[in-house]
Amino acid sequence: MSASASHAQTVVKPRWRIKPEDRATFFFLLPIMVVFVVLTLVPLLSSIYYSLTDYNGFNPEYSIVGLKNYATIFTEAELLHSLGFTLLFAISTTILITVLALPLAVTLNKAFYGRSVARSLFFFLGVPAQAIIGLIWRQIFSPMKSGIINQVLDLFTIPPIPWTSDDHWAQFCVIFVGVWMGTGWHATLYLAYMQAIPADLYEQSLIDGANSRQQFFHITLPQLVPCVVVSTFLIMTGNLKIYDLPYTLTAGGPRNATMTITQAILLRGTGQSQYGVGSALAVVFTIVCLLLVTVQQLVAGAVQRRFE
């Protein structure tokens, strides 16, 4: 209605008359508006409201407690653990996957036998459900002497390692499997971007006498910078939301060492009747995610300008 094109017509037609095309856009947008309001807006507002109360999830009598639940988040050991491990997982997998996926993609882009099989295989590791992969690795990382990795270590007379029953080893296991799943997936993303690098850049550099290492650092890597930005933020935002993998691999244990924010929200809100605390955690988590996406947009924009 504010469109300048409709200005001339407003003289003839009454202002309140809605044009058929505007009405059509309303009907086409209606489903997604309903979805947004019912599945996102209302629950989010409800989370914000309950985060300020001592609601336990079922008792209709509760009172407003202000920011007490938010204070709880930053003082209780279990919640701090979940915050700490989620950050540790997101940051370490971001770094490790990127460092491994880049050289893997460069290699998979070169000529060798069985190339498409190798590409598919690395990619496939990221395809099955994280929950199922977690369950498989739970068996492989069995801390018992009969565990498969401990059996292999035994061949080299290395004593068994308490994989999933030790705090730090359990964290290592979850991160390891996260990297195992994600590296091929992100190498595939890099490979797709590499196909878009103009071939004459490489031809030119050959004439100038560049070797393949120089080509990697002076052509491939700079050309891939936008993709690196995108990929790292994808890993970061995706892995902050991690739940399935640690839940099935270590069940958040031992002693909450691999507890994630998502698991903590669910535990507080459903199992432990601390709906208010769970809601406060959810609100903080939303803010963190929104901040991260804002930073991503800024960085991606800056990178785009720098390289275009």
Next chain:
Amino acid sequence: MTESRANSLPRRILRTIVVLGLAIICAIPLYYVIVSSFKTNTEMTQHPFALPQHWDLTKYQEAIADGSIWLAFGNSIVVTFFAVILQVAVGSLAAYAMILKKNWLTVGMGAVLTIAFCIPVQSTLLPLYQMEGAIGVVNTLPGLIALYLVDSAFCYYLVVGYMRKLPMELLEAARVDGAGPFRIYWQIVLPLIRPILATVVVFQTLAVWNDFLRPSVFTTDQSKRTVVLQVYNAVDTFSTDWPLFMAITCIALAPVVVFFLFCQRYIVSGLVAGAVKG
């Protein structure tokens, strides 16, 4: 010169050995799952990496004996099918509104969806559980399907980028010929955006099929379990019988492997398109 050296036969062979060696090491867990599913518990512990002495299908027979795995497959198929169809329908309709006309509604909604897209599902799970409980759809397949509709925003993103590149003359010509907005959407726009629809459908099928978070929170009823949840529960039920668990895992993963082989191209394009949108 450099190129010919980099692609020379010895280098190529060396690279083949290194990469395929690495691929084999990475694939050991998958190999382990497959061979273990044919073994007995003792054989699995004693010779974990060996090929099974007999290709024994007992565990597979046990895995399908009570029929619960087929029920789980049925549930997963129903949930995935309806969730993806609805996501794509809602998302593509919204995208069509965006290219149909620029007005305060479409501009405003575009901004709202950008933010909505970034809100994690985790933050809304507790209230959603209460809401679904209040209307009695927890533990039902429609209740589960409804939860996946939030991903319509993702579908919208992928589709709207593609739609903006469509030749607008085609739509304009149809409009001049007297076709209404919905008819243009159904008969002209949908066929034109088939490539991106294929990408979105494949990518979202994988996402819904693989989801564990929502089924694990919203379904407790055994008869409503999806495949992933069924596998998860099998571990608790048969925690002493690992070969049986491996057989169930193989059955659960088989369709994913087939799907991957046929749709790999679309998964990649979905990955790239999703990455571009952030």
